[in-house]
Amino acid sequence: MIWTKDDEEKPAFATIPKQFKLETINYEEAMYLFKLPRSIWKIWKEDVMANNWPYWPYLKVWEVFVPMKEHDPFEVKLEEVEEMVKEYIEREKDKYILRFKKEKIDIINGPYWPYIKKWRSNHKIAKTITVDELKKMDIKQVQELILNPPKRVYWRKKSDTWDEKKPSVKKVVKKKVVKKTVKKVEKK
Numbered sequence: 001m002i003w004t005k006d007d008e009e010k011p012a013f014a015t016i017p018k019q020f021k022l023e024t025i026n027y028e029e030a031m032y033l034f035k036l037p038r039s040i041w042k043i044w045k046e047d048v049m050a051n052n053w054p055y056w057p058y059l060k061v062w063e064v065f066v067p068m069k070e071h072d073p074f075e076v077k078l079e080e081v082e083e084m085v086k087e088y089i090e091r092e093k094d095k096y097i098l099r100f101k102k103e104k105i106d107i108i109n110g111p112y113w114p115y116i117k118k119w120r121s122n123h124k125i126a127k128t129i130t131v132d133e134l135k136k137m138d139i140k141q142v143q144e145l146i147l148n149p150p151k152r153v154y155w156r157k158k159s160d161t162w163d164e165k166k167p168s169v170k171k172v173v174k175k176k177v178v179k180k181t182v183k184k185v186e187k188k
Contacts, residue, residue, distance in 0.1 A: 012034060014030070014033040014034050014036065014052075015033075015052045015053060015054050016033065017033075017052055017057075020033075032074075033052075035074065036050065036051050036052050036073055036074070037049040037050065037051035037060070038050050038051075038073070038074070040059075040076065040078060040081055041078055041081060043061070043062075046061075046062055048060070048061050048081060048085075050068075050073035050074075050076055050081075051073060052073050056068070056069045057069070057071065057072070057073040057076075058073075059076075059081060059084060059085070061085055064088075066084055066085060066088045068080075068084055071084075094109060095108060095109055096108060096109070097109050097114055097131060097134050097135060098134060098135060098137065098142070100139050100142070103118075103139060103143075104118065104119050105117070105118045105139070105142055105143075105146075106118075107125075107134050107137075107142065109131070113125070113127060114129075114131060114134060116142060116145060116146055118146060123145070123146050123149060124149050124150055125145060125150065126145075126150035127150075
């Protein structure tokens with residue numbers, strides 16, 4: 001039976017974890033998958049839910065999704081959940097250098113260097129600006145960084161310093177014109 005918009009009940013869907021295969025799954029295993037999402041614990045009238053994505057299992061705590069790649073969402077325990085949430089909060093604390101919630105601008109400590117996130121777009125920060133300098137900035141300075149992105153900087157091996165890219169100048173080489181002289185041989 002195929003579901004249509006006119007039906008009152010919507011069908012339930014469940015993602016199949018990697019340990020199960022679609023070709024070999026039986027009815028009992030399929031019904032077992034419908035136990036997700038499961039409520040593990042309540043914090044301030046909010047449920048902490050364990051669920052499964054197609055890629056990895058996760059916890060939903062307040063409107064935040066905490067990945068739990070090593071744990072099984074069917075058998076995760078409260079102590080493990082508390083530990084995962086604490087680790088996630090520690091990681092998130094170090095993630096943001098500066099936040100302007102009204103303007104929806106964040107300076108984020110990325111995996112390689114800091115960058116600015118404004119709404120849904122990311123903007124580069126010059127590598128010469130340190131994290132301490134970023135922490136002292138106000139909104140006008142950050143907006144100026146967005147409007148004036150840094151010039152491309154390249155590493156030079158000779159002097160081992162950062163250098164701005166200089167426009168390349170093509171050297172014009174004059175070709176020597178070689179005139180070939182042909183001697184006419186007179187026929188006798």
